[in-house]
Amino acid sequence: MAAPADEKESAESLLAETQKKISDAFDIFDHESNKTVDVREVGTIIRSLNCCPSEGELHDLLAEMEEEEPTGYIRFDRFLQTMTEVLMARKFKPSPEDQLQKAFEVLDTDKKGYLTVEELTKCMTEEAEPFTQEELEEMLSAAVDPDKGVILYKDYASLMAVDETA
């Protein structure tokens, strides 16, 4: 059993490490270096911190960070406070990689081993939290196999997972 002092120390260093991460992610989007970012970019920053909130949950997070009178910008101190809570509580963790693979299999109702562009388009733009046209096009540009013209989702899912660690 570790001594309480050690435990405290490691908890502290975890906190410091987490806050550094948050600050680094924020700084990338802080174009004027004045500790503010555009509210429209906050979703991207949160997700770049490896969180997978739904659109609704994202909305709630934003509401928490906003000033009483919204300015269109989010201040670092507010962002840090909310995101420290989120990350320390390990909220919105992404599902493991094999779940992604399985999700594609569910959509492939005929078990063909691939999805057609139409199938994926329909599903991504009509179900759940629909993609914008831009999101869809970007996804298709990477997902569609250039020779076969279909989505070989096994490859695509692992491609997403590989880039993750890059």
Next chain:
Amino acid sequence: MGCGGSSQPRYEMSKSEKSLKAALLIQRWYRRYQARLEARRRCTWNIFQSIEYSGEQDQLKLYNFFNDMLTSVEDSPKASFLSENGISEEEENPQIIRDDKLDKLDVSKILVEPTYQGVQLTFPLTAQQLQDMVASLKEDQPIHARYCIQILLEARKLLREKPNVNQATTALAKQITVCGDLHGKLDDLFIIFYKNGLPSKENPYVFNGDFVDRGPHSVEVAMLLFAFFLVYPNEVYLNRGNHEDHIMNLRYGFIREVQMKYGKPNCKQQAQWLIPLFKDVFSLLPLATVIDGKILVAHGGISDKTDLTLLTNLDRRKYKSVLKPPLKDGADEITGDEDDLTDKVNFSEWRQILDVLWSDPKMVDGCQPNLFRGGGSYFGPDISSKVLKKHSLDLLIRSHECKSEGYEYTHNGLVLTVFSASNYYEMGSNRGAYVKLGSDLKPRCIQYMASKSHQKLSMAQRLSIVEESALRDLKEKMATNKTTLKQGFQQFDPNNTGFITLTQWAHVMEEVLELTIPWRTLRNKLIRINDQGMVEYESCMEVELTIGGHEGGPSVTEVLYRNKNSLETIFRAMDKDHSGTITMDEFEEACSLLSKHVGSDISKESVRDMARCIDINKDGYIDFNEFLEAFRLVDTQVNSAELDSNKSKADLKMDSNGTNDMETGTVI
């Protein structure tokens, strides 16, 4: 919900529910994946911008530097030797072309060889010839020096008649198009012409400066724009940018390009005429354009002092280089400090031009003059609103800064930045854009991206290309600051363990390289980290510099390499006859000038050694283009198969500073 039979509902989850859940999972995963890519992209963008900006910080000291340099060059060995002997420079060297000589230039003496395949031009130019010119340039045909000279001479006459501030109107054509920086990127200009049509009476254009420098086809871009201007002088408006300036051209590639294209040994004279002609024509370009009295188009922007009446009334032709203002009558050379400057030049007049050509908007209110950036101001939203109101204007369209989407609104929509060179930092780094205005004057921004391959790359693919190039530039910076970096690291490692913490590493990197970028985020790409999370700092110094295979002692090589651009500028300024060569004495003088400027010691012996060793000293003259090409980065990491690929990358980088492959452009 559910008490009894708790697991039942899950198994009975309907097909549609299942697919809904699956879709949701994919969407969330994808949005996170994309966000992480976006963060990486921004990070890369930050690197490019920081490096470019720190380049401008160099430039910042540029005013003093140029002034020092030009003063020293004026009494460089060649000149002082000549005056001692009572010979004027011109008598001694008929190759030096002075401005008054330009008027007497007889083009009929320049023959167009029968082997010449490019476009044939007769003057006055016609619309048909413009089309031929476009077609010929699309086929990569060069334009004959004779026609370049003729176009420039004609443009010179016509530009003299133009006011400092052009008044453009949409009344006749019911529309007008505004283009930003092109920087010698002919492919972008062709895309604009393809999408938007060639300039004509019905299709007026404002080109908002920075036609040249950095890109590989500056001559062709400038020639096309001037040719269109000659045929449509009332529909094609050319604004001067901060790169339509002789001193900038010494440093950022345009003079090099003219010399490579028109300075071949058998016809050196062509470059010797073209360079002073360009210099003169650039200084005749108008400074801004106002559209329908409502939209101000200027290259950089404004400051709290900007006054269109003052700007209209000054004599722009006095400002051959905006970086070196004309001295007041009776004033002797400037010695350097700012007070001295204020006494000897017409400071308020000079600022009118500087601010319009060099300023950048900032989010914070107020106006900070930034004289040392080379000039210009940072202007806040309040300044935009005040200055526009004062002149009853609605909008400022400016260029000068590369934007990821090609355009960007700031200051609550009062300022629109438009930048027309796509892939500016690297293939895929940014879109280009132009602005289309109808008679309602509502701006419509049209984006594009020039691309050689037709296959659409995914964001991840584009990103890795751009990222690699940014890292290459960073590694070059690291290599040229190796000695100082090492000292910095060792301060944190008194026991010589070879390891420091990540925070210490990031701190040293930021301090020494003067770049504020997310160092910690980049750690996996720049350094090795051990299991305890400690940085093995030697691992970020595995790139070696050489000059032609010769190591002039680490610090000398580093200083020269780090300041390669400044050195090139000095060389070119010394090379008054634009021959591409200087004497050994001048070469030494250039190095000592640099050493004084950067505060590092470069001994005469090491310079001499270096010159001898790489054999660039032919018949007492030094071909400095050759010298500059001898700079190399070599990766000394021998432990992996990466070696070869890194080496070729380093060579590639070198090429991009050289002459063969200017596609990638130099960022620093």
